[in-house]
Amino acid sequence: MADNPSKALRVILFPLPFQGHINPMIQLANILHSNGFEISILHHQYNSPDPSKNPHFSFHVIPGGLSELQSFQGDTLALFRFLNFDCIGPIRDCLGKLLSTHDHIACMITDANMYNSQAAVEDLGIPRIVLRTTSLCSFLAFATLPVLREKGFYSDDLDSRMEDPVLELPPFRVKDLRAIYIKSLDDTMKSISTIVQGTKTASALIFNTFQDLEEPDLANLREHFPLPTFLIGPFHKFFSAESSSYLTQDRSSISWLDTQELNSVLYVSFGSGATMDQKNAREMAWCLADTKQPFLWVVRPGLVQGSEWLEWLPNEFVEVISQRGYIIKWAPQQEVLSHPSVGGFWTHSGWNSVLESICEGVPMICSSFSGDQHVNSRYVSDAWRLGIKLEKGFEREEMESAIRKIMVDGEGQEIRERALRLKEKIQGFSSQSLNALSDLIVSFKSSRV
The missing domain is CATH 3.40.50.2000 (Glycogen Phosphorylase B;)
Structure with missing residues (x-):
């Protein structure tokens, strides 16, 4: 003692x-x-x-x-x-x-x-x-x-x-x-x-x-x-969150990320509790397809209301995205965010996700569904300047603009540099x-x- x-x-x-x-x-x-x-x-x-x-x-x-x-x-x-x-x-x-x-x-x-x-x-x-x-x-x-x-x-x-x-x-x-x-x-x-x-x-x-x-x-x-x-x-x-997760992680996502170019993939995940209607989910899907940006999308069973998993997706969507997109039920998120091919994170702005993204220097696109997520997303965009908050929900034009800014334009590079400078302070x-x-x-x- x-x-x-x-x-x-x-x-x-x-x-x-x-x-x-x-x-x-x-x-x-x-x-x-x-x-x-x-x-x-x-x-x-x-x-x-x-x-x-x-x-x-x-x-x-x-x-x-x-x-x-x-x-x-x-x-x-x-x-x-x-x-x-x-x-x-x-x-x-x-x-x-x-x-x-x-x-x-x-x-x-x-x-x-x-x-x-x-x-x-x-x-x-x-x-x-x-x-x-x-x-x-x-x-x-x-x-x-x-x-x-x-x-x-x-x-x-x-x-x-x-x-x-x-x-x-x-x-x-x-x-x-x-x-x-x-x-x-x-x-x-x-x-x-x-x-x-x-x-x-x-x-x-x-x-x-x-x-x-x-x-x-x-x-x-x-x-x-x-x-x-x-x-x-x-x-x-x-300590990783893996030991306390009650959702099964699909590690094939890491193998898929290994085939992608540096900072090219938009990782999309809305956590373990958020839900959205099928109309907004389809708008997201076509937004991801139209921007032609590689993406890893976590569609948790129960995320889209009234569906078991992906039956709400239009039949032609899979053909349109070809090998450019990968959809899974749950990801080893910490490992995904630290992967060199991931260049952005579209998140529901839950604190665990925001903190994990900050720690890996990954710029964010912030949707918010409830509670503290609204606060986190406002701070990410306006106070810490580590991402972009979607102000109009799931409006197609705003979503596509945010993806371009984060993944392609100079604004995204400035956000990435700020995020990486902050990452360096985290030991x-x-x-x-x-x-x-x-x-x-x-x-x-x-x-x-």
Whole structure:
């Protein structure tokens, strides 16, 4: 214990049951394990991680309503509310059992959206640390939304000023604020306020990001959230997401990329949760065909509404693209983005994807579907200038223009140079921040002994 004070201390982690939340939590678990901590993973039975991929952890299932979870498609905040109330009892029960069998539990790390877990850990005397699986800038944006609502930014009077900047929240535009809420404005603001307040009650805050990217927002964060904060990303530079993926990766995509020219391929993937209608999917398909740019397109089963996989594609599409395009169900994304033939990434702007693209110096075309994706895409295009945000959804002319700019024109080369300069600053996760986090976790246990 003298050489490594974290040795034999156990940290319990609880992710939300979705790929974009499971991946960073399992990566963080591996990082902490490498620093000497024992790891227990509490997880929902929906989208359960595979214990065989991480045999050095202990896994504990939290039961819950599978049918109810599946009914919340498209209403993320309602789903978060359900999980908070459905899981709180089972979490408390599981923690109680773990405490009865392990003497050295130091703390619990939960997804920030599991705000009700604070009550469970307080009942049992365990400190709670929050992991934000989103960008730091998007967290601040969400925290500011209720204030902006009070200032009238959601009133009908602003309908004619959708392109106007939001001076209180640069680089936002009014339309970005309108895009974030899901169904009911009142419910959205109430949920956001609850999540923000739940974060403030935690003992510490972790972000999967790095200071060179988000330093301008760090001082603002510390002013409004005066609790220990650790930026220890990018997690995936230390541990790959492959061990926590519940989707099967098609490695034939790498063999296909090997046959393509340097920086010539546009990689297209909208993550594990986004959905789109068949009309927009067909517009994308013909856009990819008409630009005559080589592309690798991930069409996940369930991406296109009302279809099993590719039956919505016109019959002539495959003939038109010939050998120039390759379509798969799921890709080893980190390996794809690091491949020398990939010159651009058309993404849904989920934080894991944006961070992986930044780390490989790949310029982005940003579509956004929900939540923090709207914030990430605005920052990529307007603040960090690492890509182009599609402002009109899936309008053919804008999509084709963005592909030309990223893959062919001088503007794309300028973006690529900025991305590569930022890439050079990324050496892996921050060991200094990790050591500080480890010291804090050890102090939790010491204060309870």
